[in-house]
Structures are given as C-alpha cells and as structure tokens.
Amino acid sequence: MVYSQPEHRVSQCTLAARIDYVGVGLHSGRKLTTSILPAPPNSGICFVRRDVHAEHALIRASWHNVVDTRLCTVLGNEHGVTLSTVEHLLAALRGSGVDNALIEVSAGELPILDGSCEPLLKLIEAAGIVSQRLPRSAIWIESPIEVRQGERFAVLAPGDWPRISVDIEFEHAAIGAQCYSVELHDQIFASEIAPARTFGFASDLDELHGQGLALGGSMQNAVVLDDDGVVNAEGLRFADEFVRHKILDCLGDLALAELPIFGHFYAYRPGHRLNNALLRELFANRQAWRRVGYDEALRRIENNESRRLAASKSRSRRFSLV
Numbered sequence: 001m002v003y004s005q006p007e008h009r010v011s012q013c014t015l016a017a018r019i020d021y022v023g024v025g026l027h028s029g030r031k032l033t034t035s036i037l038p039a040p041p042n043s044g045i046c047f048v049r050r051d052v053h054a055e056h057a058l059i060r061a062s063w064h065n066v067v068d069t070r071l072c073t074v075l076g077n078e079h080g081v082t083l084s085t086v087e088h089l090l091a092a093l094r095g096s097g098v099d100n101a102l103i104e105v106s107a108g109e110l111p112i113l114d115g116s117c118e119p120l121l122k123l124i125e126a127a128g129i130v131s132q133r134l135p136r137s138a139i140w141i142e143s144p145i146e147v148r149q150g151e152r153f154a155v156l157a158p159g160d161w162p163r164i165s166v167d168i169e170f171e172h173a174a175i176g177a178q179c180y181s182v183e184l185h186d187q188i189f190a191s192e193i194a195p196a197r198t199f200g201f202a203s204d205l206d207e208l209h210g211q212g213l214a215l216g217g218s219m220q221n222a223v224v225l226d227d228d229g230v231v232n233a234e235g236l237r238f239a240d241e242f243v244r245h246k247i248l249d250c251l252g253d254l255a256l257a258e259l260p261i262f263g264h265f266y267a268y269r270p271g272h273r274l275n276n277a278l279l280r281e282l283f284a285n286r287q288a289w290r291r292v293g294y295d296e297a298l299r300r301i302e303n304n305e306s307r308r309l310a311a312s313k314s315r316s317r318r319f320s321l322v
C-alpha cells in the first residue's frame with residue numbers, strides 16, 4: 001500500500017507501468033478488455049471508451065458524472081456515453097493511493113473479475129506506484145453533513161484519519177445485521193476490505209436476466225445466496241464479508257470526490273444512490289469542508305493527537321493530586 005510509504009503520502013502518485021486485463025462484464029456477460037495507464041499529475045482518474053468516436057469517448061471519474069445507481073455506479077459524459085460498474089476499480093485505485101490514471105475500456109462496462117478488489121490490487125502492486133513529486137490535496141471535513149433516503153442515511157463528520165463505518169440489515173439469515181468500521185491506512189484496505197466479494201440472491205437472478213441484466217453473474221464473481229444460505233462451495237472469505245463489501249463499494253463511490261476525504265463516513269444500509277447523494281450534498285455545502293494539502297491534513301492529525309495526549313496527561317495529574 002502506497003500510504004505506508006511516507007514519501008508517497010504527500011505527493012500525487014500514478015502507476016509505474018501500464019496494466020492490461022480481460023474479464024467478463026457482470027451485466028452484459030461480455031468479454032471486456034481494460035488497460036490502466038499512468039497519467040500526468042492533476043489529471044485525476046479518467047475513462048476512455050475505445051468502442052465510440054474519440055471525441056465522445058472521455059468520461060471523468062467524478063461525482064457529478066454519475067448517471068445511474070440502480071445496480072452499480074454508472075458514469076456518463078455530455079455525449080450520453082456511459083460506463084457501468086466503476087466502483088470496484090475506483091476503490092482499488094483509492095485504496096492503493098493512485099491519484100492519476102487513464103483507463104481504456106473496450107465497451108460500456110468494467111470487468112467484474114472475482115467480485116472483489118483483490119485481483120485489481122495484485123495487478124496494481126505488480127505494476128508498481130510512483131510518486132509524481134507534486135503535492136497531493138485532500139478534503140478536510142469541517143462540519144457534519146447528512147443525507148436520508150427513507151430509513152437509509154449517510155453522514156460525513158469531522159474526524160482525523162479517513163474512516164468508513166457501515167451498518168447493514170438484511171432479512172436473510174446468512175447476513176442479518178452486520179456492522180464494520182475501518183480507518184483506511186496502511187495494509188488495512190488490502191487485508192480487511194479488498195478481498196470481500198459482491199453478493200446477490202439466486203431468487204433475484206431470474207428477474208435480472210429477464211431485464212437483460214446480471215448476464216455474467218455467477219459464483220465465480222459473487223457470493224450467491226439462496227433460502228438455505230451461501231451457495232458457493234468455498235463459502236465466505238470472512239463471516240461478515242457482506243458488510244465489508246459494502247465498505248468497499250462506499251470507498252469506490254467516495255473516490256468520485258476526486259480527493260481523499262479526511263473525516264468519518266458513516267452509513268446505515270448504504271447504496272450507490274445514497275453515496276452519490278452524500279457527495280452532492282457535500283459539494284453543495286462549501287462551508288462543510290476545506291481543500292487542504294495532504295501534508296497539512298497529516299499535521300492536523302498530529303496536532304489533534306498531541307492535544308488529546310496533553311488532555312489525558314492533565315486529567316491524570318488531577319487524579320494524582322486528589
């Protein structure tokens with residue numbers, strides 16, 4: 001993980017070499033080719049559809065380009081060109097500390113691979129990550145913002161290191177109520193979140209197939225549940241793999257803010273629509289956040305930490321006087 005290397009933390013990073021991979025699209029069932037290329041500083045993450053006219057092909061990975069959130073996060077540009085299922089690759093790039101990359105795709109969907117971020121992290125690790133020696137910026141949350149959709153809600157609140165906490169509740173006995181909270185640094189994303197696969201219910205598959213969706217969905221790329229439990233012979237990778245995958249999806253959706261967010265994201269039963277609504281609320285409330293240098297964000301964390309230490313020392317002094 002790039003964030004564990006101090007010299008990489010405060011500078012923008014890109015890949016050291018291009019990555020090429022092939023996989024099946026979850027919804028189209030088609031074989032898709034994808035290439036991730038290094039990109040210049042300050043260019044962010046951009047997608048290029050190779051199957052449409054070059055003038056219409058570019059789609060920036062940004063919150064205001066989200067055009068559909070029903071089954072996955074779909075990005076679109078002003079020419080009506082779209083790209084589906086971007087969230088897992090965006091989570092892998094954000095989790096690896098890649099700020100700038102150009103992603104070429106052969107059609108309107110990204111490969112689902114095994115339904116997790118693990119294969120993507122391995123590809124990124126093999127390619128390597130290089131510092132671009134230009135400062136990395138971040139979003140520092142100053143005051144809380146919240147969005148609600150029925151009983152679902154999501155909050156971004158001030159906090160030090162980027163943290164994601166999620167609560168989910170499903171009627172299904174294999175899932176039930178699960179909660180998980182992680183600080184996104186060092187190896188935590190790679191070990192605790194990236195291996196968690198997407199999941200679906202066998203009973204929903206017929207309906208989705210009828211709509212021409214999830215045509216590539218299988219136990220090779222998702223945890224499948226029926227009335228009796230998990231159908232996959234290999235079982236689960238974690239007992240709470242479902243909520244961990246929700247955290248992965250949230251990280252991918254929040255990457256559409258285009259900068260790392262220093263604050264605490266908490267969501268109850270999140271989905272792609274809720275996550276995008278939260279980013280729209282964030283950028284509509286200019287007083288709720290500040291754009292800071294990544295180095296300044298790290299200094300603020302250190303200062304807060306030392307203030308907390310000083311406060312706890314003065315509390316213990318008071319106790320010793322009593």
Ligand SMILES: [Zn+2]
Nearest residue numbers: 087198245249
């Ligand atoms: Zn997902």
